[in-house]
Amino acid sequence: MGSPFDINGGACVAMVGKDCVAIACDLRLGMQALTISNNFPKIFNYAPSTYLGLTGLATDVNTVSDLFRYKVNMYRLREERHISPRPWPTCPVLAGINQTTGKPFICGFDSIGCIDFAKDFIVSGTASDQLFGTCEGLWEPDLGPEDLFETISQALLSAVDRDALSGWGAQVYIIEKDKVTQRLLKGRQD
Amino acid sequence: MTSLMDHQARETVGYSFSESTAGVKQHGFYPYTDNGGSTLGITGSDFAILAGDTRSTSGYNINSRMVPKVFKIGGDDETGEGANIILSVVGFAADGTALKERLDTVVKMYKYQHGKPMSVSACAQRLSTILYQKRFFPYYVHAILAGLDEEGKGALYSYDPVGSYEREQCRAAGAAASLIMPFLDNQVNFKNQYIPGSGEGHALVAKKPEPLPLETVKGLVRDAFTSAVERHIEVGDNLQMVIITKAGIEEVYHPLKKD
Numbered sequence: 001m002g003s004p005f006d007i008n009g010g011a012c013v014a015m016v017g018k019d020c021v022a023i024a025c026d027l028r029l030g031m032q033a034l035t036i037s038n039n040f041p042k043i044f045n046y047a048p049s050t051y052l053g054l055t056g057l058a059t060d061v062n063t064v065s066d067l068f069r070y071k072v073n074m075y076r077l078r079e080e081r082h083i084s085p086r087p088w089p090t091c092p093v094l095a096g097i098n099q100t101t102g103k104p105f106i107c108g109f110d111s112i113g114c115i116d117f118a119k120d121f122i123v124s125g126t127a128s129d130q131l132f133g134t135c136e137g138l139w140e141p142d143l144g145p146e147d148l149f150e151t152i153s154q155a156l157l158s159a160v161d162r163d164a165l166s167g168w169g170a171q172v173y174i175i176e177k178d179k180v181t182q183r184l185l186k187g188r189q190d
Numbered sequence: 191m192t193s194l195m196d197h198q199a200r201e202t203v204g205y206s207f208s209e210s211t212a213g214v215k216q217h218g219f220y221p222y223t224d225n226g227g228s229t230l231g232i233t234g235s236d237f238a239i240l241a242g243d244t245r246s247t248s249g250y251n252i253n254s255r256m257v258p259k260v261f262k263i264g265g266d267d268e269t270g271e272g273a274n275i276i277l278s279v280v281g282f283a284a285d286g287t288a289l290k291e292r293l294d295t296v297v298k299m300y301k302y303q304h305g306k307p308m309s310v311s312a313c314a315q316r317l318s319t320i321l322y323q324k325r326f327f328p329y330y331v332h333a334i335l336a337g338l339d340e341e342g343k344g345a346l347y348s349y350d351p352v353g354s355y356e357r358e359q360c361r362a363a364g365a366a367a368s369l370i371m372p373f374l375d376n377q378v379n380f381k382n383q384y385i386p387g388s389g390e391g392h393a394l395v396a397k398k399p400e401p402l403p404l405e406t407v408k409g410l411v412r413d414a415f416t417s418a419v420e421r422h423i424e425v426g427d428n429l430q431m432v433i434i435t436k437a438g439i440e441e442v443y444h445p446l447k448k449d
Contacts, residue, residue: 133369134376136417154383158376162368186391187382 004057005111007032009165011125012042012053013156014095014106015139016118017148020176021104023051023095024156026127026187028168029058038168038189042125046072047082049175053093055125056111092124095175102177127166130159149174149183157187222330223248225283226424228364229259230414231334232378233344235401237435238336240278241411242364243419243446244428255427255448257283261290262432262439263335264297264308273439275313275337276432280364281351282330289329293317310337314347314355321353328352332363337434344401344434359399366418366425373417377410378402404433412444419446 009030014023029040043053044065052068054061075083085096085105095106108122109115116122121139123131134155143151153172160166170185226247231240242259245252259280265273277293279286296316300308308316314335321329328351339345348361360378362370375381380397388395402410411431418425429444 129368130372132421133366133417134372136369136420137373137377137413154376157382158372161375161381162372 002032004060005055006126006165008056008058008061009126009163010040010042010055010058010061011123011127011131011156011160011163011166012055012093013121013123013131013135013152013159014053014093014108015121015135015143015148015152015155016104016106017143017145019097019102019104020145020148020174021095021097021106022148022152022172022174023053023093023106024152024170024172025053025055026125026156026160026166026168026170028160028166030165033164035168041171043171043173044069047076047084047096049099049177049180050083050085050096051094051173051175053095053124055092093122095122095173097175097177104175125166127159127163130162131155134159145174145176145181149181153183153185157185161188221327222282222285224281224365225253225257226365227257227259227280228362228366228370228415228418228422228425229278229280229332229334230360230362230370230374230411231278231336231346231348232360232374232407232411233336233346233401234404234407236338236342236344237404237407237433238276238338238344238346239404239407239411239431239433240276240334240336241415241429241431242278242280243415243425244430244443245424245426246283247424250423252427258430259286260430260432260441261294263290263294263313264301265439270439274307274434275310275335276434276439277317277336278334278363279331281332285329286331286333289320289331289333292320296320310335310339310345310347313337314345314357317347317349318353318355321349321351325352332367334361334363338436342436362414364425366422369418369421370414373414374410378407404435408433415446 012025025042029037084098107117121135138151138155169187172183174181229242240260244256246254246257260278262270262273263275263277297308333349335347349355360374379399383397384394415429426446429446431442433440
């Protein structure tokens with residue numbers, strides 16, 4: 001049996017642009033080499049312009065996303081306001097725009113909560129090596145929303161095509177101050 | 191490439207107390223080391239480029255910052271003059287050197303016996319045979335062979351350690367192959383790129399790969415390596431680029447980050 005991180009496969013990436021951020025994931029859910037589903041999104045929305053991407057063992061993707069939804073709901077009831085993107089020690093890839101400052105924000109975590117504040121991009125999942133290569137090669141500072149969409153999409157699609165455990169389409173969110181665009185990419189179906 | 195070296199990981203778990211086999215010393219002979227580094231080859235309509243970083247590592251140590259991985263094959267021993275084939279090797283450096291020496295000798299012997307230089311396609315088949323002859327004690331390298339074919343077009347052949355080979359437009363090998371290869375798919379073969387406005391959904395027309403000009407390819411090679419250096423610890427120090435055209439072979443070095 002392989003590492004629990006590699007059983008179900010999947011990839012997630014977040015990028016910073018000029019006054020916007022993007023977060024994208026693939027849609028595959030597998031058991032080792034066998035594909036179980038091609039409609040398993042790994043990005044979850046918790047508040048206006050606050051998105052969380054989770055890769056790894058699928059059961060824990062569900063557990064963490066549900067637990068986090070519960071915690072965020074409790075926060076909203078207690079504080080009577082929405083939560084803003086800031087470090088939270090359970091999530092692999094976080095992307096959003098701070099509602100008060102308007103600043104784009106992304107960060108990544110390892111499975112036990114060590115935070116990686118990046119100014120450029122965060123990658124995670126079984127295609128992380130490939131994503132590091134494509135993001136490092138394609139990303140540049142201060143991309144507008146449309147250019148950022150093209151960059152994150154090309155980076156993700158090219159990366160998952162070189163990883164047997166990821167792919168089967170992708171989902172991309174472009175988050176601006178007062179607008180979120182969700183796009184579904186078909187990608188290679190193999 | 192690390193599978194034959196996994197024994198080190200399994201040998202000790204890393205407990206501070208001794209295990210039950212304490213006092214029993216086991217000796218073994220491990221004939222391979224992974225010397226890290228990465229190589230990359232791209233062809234165009236009338237040229238081929240092989241490139242590699244010049245770092246040589248073992249584990250977390252840097253053995254040297256100047257060990258070239260790309261060699262001229264079949265030329266003068268000192269200058270490489272007269273060569274029309276280039277070879278890059280990455281993996282176990284000692285096997286790489288041995289393989290390059292053997293292929294160099296074979297190509298020279300061919301020229302002496304037949305009175306004409308060996309073609310790239312013939313050399314490619316011969317290299318496959320050399321690798322397969324050591325099927326059960328392989329040269330632990332990922333080799334890439336390049337030159338110009340009979341029509342003067344760029345030719346590139348990539349190999350696994352036991353001689354399976356294929357002619358390709360581009361290939362990355364070595365430690366950072368997984369980082370560089372998807373970037374090349376996208377930028378050289380235009381994978382996942384479509385012609386804007388050519389149709390909706392399935393009617394969208396994919397952008398056809400076409401041979402790129404030399405200056406564009408040089409730029410891609412340098413971008414690929416600066417990216418790899420940023421995210422892979424075994425890649426760095428210098429970038430060696432060997433360009434083969436009908437005018438001959440040009441070799442250039444560029445500095446890379448040394449951290």
